[in-house]
Amino acid sequence: MEKSTKLPLLELAFNDSDWDEFLFVVSDYTNTDHWFEPTTETILVTAYSVIILLGILTNVVFITVIVKTKKVLKTRNLLFMNLAVSDLVMCGFCIPFTVVKLTRKSWSLGEALCRLIPMLQAVDVFIFSFTIIAISCDRYSAIVHATENLKRVSSMMPALIVIWISSFGLAVPIAIFSTVVKAEYLGNVVSYQICMEHWPSAMSRALYTLVSTLIQFAVPLAIMIPLHTKICRFLKSRMEYKSQSPVDAERMAKKEARYRSTMKLLTAVVLAFLLSWVPLSVVNIMADFNYMIFTHMNFNALYVTCHMIAMASVFVNPLLYGWFNTNFQRQLRGILFSGSKELSEKDGLLNTSAFKGSSVNKIKSGITN
Template identity: 30%
Template sequence: MDIEKMESKFRLMLNLLKNITGNDKERMSHYLSEFVEKQGMSTFDVVTQNILISMFCVLISIGSFGNSLVCIAVIRKPQMRTARNVFIVNLALSDLTLCLFTMPFTLAGVIRKDWNFGMFMCKLVRAFQATNVFVSTMSITAIALDRYQVIIYPTKENMQKVGSVLILGGIWLVAFLMATPMFIYHDAIDLIPPDYGITLKVCAEVWPIAIGGFIYTVMTMLFQYVLPIVIVSAAYARICRKLEYRMVSHASATKDQRRRQQDERRKRKTNQLLIAIAVVFVISWLPINIFNLYMFYMGSHSKITSEQEYIIFAVCYMMAMSSACSNPLLYGWLNDNFRKEFNDLLCQNRCIGAIKRFTARPERNSVPMVIYTKTQQSEVERKNSQNNVHVPEASAATQVEHMALSVGP
């Protein structure tokens, strides 16, 4: 938002209100409310609000669930606490913080179009969000470089936990320093003095020089977007070429067609995964970077209204935060070890067994059934029957001897 442009408009409106005779604050508030609505600073309609709230809630729920699974999977299993997985957990923690802490405040600001959480929270939320965004992108870069080192130089000694922890400390320190201007130059600004009966505060950047915001946006785009793309793309391209070379060497050394096909499928799957990681990162963060550059560059010359600005920002912001939902899939679920832990956490086998037991037909208890069958007549009995000779009825003991017992299924 161009704060200077909005402030100039409100100052003009306040000067016009001074011509109102008497201290009719109710009339002033009425005129100000209408003016605020015309400037697009009023709340959205119900349908737009519900759509935005629903989309934000879906992103928050999916991102929180996926990143929580990644963290729990590493915490509960000592075998998962490797130096390589430390970077994945760090990525999950930063994305989880974005989902649980900063996204709700951003949603409230977009829906209400003002800021009612005070100056300190304005500074803290914006700085914390910037810090976690920097940590997330630098963690993605660190994961790419770690994979590059393992595959391209497999004979070198792998990174130990101490080294990975030191790298993580450096990542957080650099991210904090880069986000410091967001804490210093953000402030909760009163667009309308409270004396006029209507309060309108916004959380916005106030730089000491006019071009300060644009310079910071360009630097942020270079270090948070362009540089990670270059590093990740170069590392994964080199990995793909290395895997291709190994496949050719292996194919020339063996005659096993089935083994070559399996290796080819594995290589294709790996390449697709690496390409997907780079493409998802580019698509997720491109809109918000372009939007920020445009708004800071155009300033008061922007043709976008305030309401359109909030809508466009919300869409671009959700696309950027969608990376918090895709990262657990790309770095967790598509990893065999993490996928196994996810299955255990979700008790897949036990749940499937419970579903089968619930839906299966209950087994009937085996109940003895006594079936009386007609026994075959002996030769003497047949002759007596033909001669109409009376034969006494068999006793109970004799009948039992001719029983046939059957157990029901």
């Protein structure tokens, strides 16, 4: 639904400074449809293009390695693949159209995309938050309760469906209240269209932004911190166990090191997510509650900078996975330089069969799953 806003000249009372400012606005919109200077816009488009290419490349490589090594049916891999799919959606749909919105003053892509693109961006953030919670719960179940992988996989598939449905459900209000607004000044002297969120009231928009931010950041941290604390306590108590055999002690140490690597990966992913998205979320909350804060600064430049930092998260996750997982690195080299079949069988991403048969089998199976 296209809305129209008209400001007739006779309804305005200007002093000299107001009139000069108004004429500047008229001239600015008449002469150019771009928010930034050509050089600045070229830099922004180039930067966003690099982000998109890196996001597609790293996530496609990550999914390819998981699929080719036949390790899809591992709960952790399923969850990280879920993140990769959502990042690909962000690269393919959200970022390109958002760049148009950020660089052009007038929205010319229609009502449907105006509603769809902001919603998909919110969906991506919700999916990340819920997936990180699922990874933490899966690690807790595998380590502390030694739940078998097959049982966790059977429960993980419905969980993934719930994650996607919940994420879309929470983002629906953005699609409902996003619309193309047509502004007209002095009749048709200045006429342009803006894709924006048109809420019933400023308070309702601010409350939705605040609640969404709590769900995206506070809730995952509130769940993850206690789970990680319990896992660390469990591991500490297990490592204090005095094994009858030096061989068992060595096996336990190797498996504990493997788990700690997993925990470092998860922690790094969460920190990267917070560093990427918190600045943009803070700016959005401040703008919704009191946009006058930004009247004396270049808000467009501030917003684009924060948005670009947030979008960089699309290629950070697979890079972190490769950095912290040496088996993944070997699998990737095997695929790139042939001989991948032998490596795939020998160096599975989450191989749990190498250390079976000890007197503390339950403890070890809990650490490796």
